[in-house]
Every structure is written in structure tokens, then in C-alpha cells.
Amino acid sequence: MNRCPGMHPLLLLAALASLHFIQPSSVDAQTKNVPIHATRAVRQEPPNPRAAINAWTVGLAGGLIEGAPIRLAAEMARVVDDGDNLHVLPVVTRGPTENLNALLYLHGIDVAIINADALDEYKSQVPDIQRRLAYVLNLFPSELHVFVRPEIASLKDLVGKKVNFNTLGTTAAYSGPLIFSRLGLDVEKTFIPHQLALEQMRKGDIAAVVFVTSKPVDAFLRGRWDAGFKFLPVPYESKLEDYYLPAALDANDYPNLIKQGERVATIALPTALVAFNWRARSNRFDRVARFVDHLFSRIDRLQAPGFDPKWKSINLAATVPGLTRFPAAQAWLDGHARAQAAQ
Secondary structure, three states, rough: OOOOOOHHHHHHHHHHHHHHHHOHHHHHHHHHHOOHHHHHOOOOOOOHHHHHHHHOOOEEEEEEEHHHHHHHHHHHHHHHOOHHHHHEEEEEOHHHHHHHHHHHHHHOEEEEEEEEEHHHHOOOOOOHHHEOOOOOOEEEEEEEEEOOOOOOHHHHHHHHOOOEEOOOOOOEEEEEEEHHOOOOOOOEEEEEOOOHHHHHHHHOOEEEEEEEEEOHHHHHHHHOOOOOOOEOOOOHHHHHOOEEEEEEOOOOOOOOOOOOOEEEEEEEEEEEEEEEEOOOOOHHHHHHHHHHHHHOOOHHHHHOOOOOOOOOOOOOOOOOOOOOOOHHHHHHHHHHHHHHHHO
């Protein structure tokens, strides 16, 4: 038997068999008279997962992991979710003040939860800031709480004394000093966790703590305080009208600190859901418009048990000082009003 030098008999048989299967006559029989373009047409392009997942994804800048804004962002994402048709991605950030920076400059962020007075910081950097943004929803007010020791009788008594504004990145750490500056109160500012500051305040090391958050605050609602510890009234003046609203604290909020029938005047800072003012009918505009439609149409789900109680007090028609409403949100409200009138 003749063998190819150096080749195993089984390998030789395999090589001969492979030559048989790729003979030109066999190939011609399969493709005879079939145009080239027809053979290409039968191929189906595989689905593009990158395009599908990005088509209707909305980036939502929430805030610090321990704060209320990121919790509200997560609840919104859960309620408006619509599979491939809408996916809201909540993003943990350095806080509501930093969220405005993210909305202006961070790739992939379409909407953000911000404090209204954060606009003040950008007036010099971005003179047209109020045209670049539009609000979707006034989420909730954050009331100013100025809690002081017994020997402090008025805001002026705080001048030159230690006042704590919570840790950097929180609403109080940004808005508190800004409000005090507008009221002409030059104090010694500290930025430590409020839990530590309240203990130092009991000892007399700190004169006051400033909270900017939704009432009631657990530290005041459940804490036990000696006689004389109190909230100071904060007048609503013209120098505060651009971003703030009048508000009050009463016995229903803090029965251990405010007598029944009494009210402590203060101001509130709107916390708002804001969108970049995308060009109408652009891809990013359409994403936010769909998000608005889903959110407004399903707001009753957020007001049901199992979600943050703040949703129950939300008024879709409430305005935000200093900003105009996102066009799709205004269109939804107008359409809803017409439907109600027709009924």
C-alpha cells in the first residue's frame, strides 16, 4: 500500500474526505443561478443591545445616598418603568446642589432634583441659567429650622457665635449660609453632623443648629429638650422672594417645643425636579417628555401606601420660583384641564 511520507493513514483519509466536500461542482449546485444580492438579503442583522438600552433611558441625578431626594428618585424610577419604552436611571450624587452641576455638564443626565436657590451660584458662571433649565415638578418644600439655646432671643443674637450647618454637601450646608448672608447675619459657621452638634449645643459649645429639610425633623419631634430651647422666627423679606416661600412651624409639627395655637414664621426652600431645556423634538427632549407623561399619569400610584408620604402633598400644578415649566409638563397639565372641563 502506497502512503504519503510522514502522514498517518487516518489523517490521509480525513484530508481526502474534506477535499470531496468542497469540490467546485458541489458548491455550484447549491448556488447555481442565485444572485449575489439575494444571498446577502437572507442574512438578518443581530439586535443591537447597546441601542435598545439607550433609546429610552433617562438619567436622573438624585442626591446623597442617605437623603430624601435619592429615595424619591428611586420611587419615580420604579413607577414610570416601562421596559424598553422607558427606563429611568437614578444616580447617587454629592447632593441636590451638585445635581445642578451634573445636569449642566455630566453626560447622560437629563433631569435632576435640585434646591431652587442653587441657581444663585451659577448667575455669574452661566448668565442664561434660567433659560437653560425648566422645572417638571415642585416636589416638596424644605423648611428652615433655626434651633437655638435658651439665652438666644433673636437672630441678631447669633452674630459672632457658633452655628452649625450640617456636613458639606447637604442642603443646610449650602442654603443655610446663603440665607444667613442675605439676612446680614455674620456667624461662626461649623459643618459637623447635626447629631454631634446637638450634643455640643446642650453643653453650650454651639449656639444654634440650622436644618433645611421637610418638617417634622425626628431630632426635634422625639428628642427631649430643657425649657428655653426653641425655634427662632425667620421673617419673609423681599431679599428672599426670588427662591424662597413663606412657611411656618406649629404645635402639630413639634408639640414638645411649640405651644398649641402658636406659630413660628419661617421660610421654605422648594426642592424641584428640573430638566435641561432640550430643543423641542430632539431625542433628549422626547425622552424627558415621555418621562413626564408617565410620571404625571401615574402620580396616584406614588401617593398610595408604600411610598414616601411627601408624595401625598404634591400638587402637579405648583410652580417653582425663578424657572419656567418644561413644555411637555405644561402640555400635559393643559390637556388634563381640558379633559376635566369636558367632563
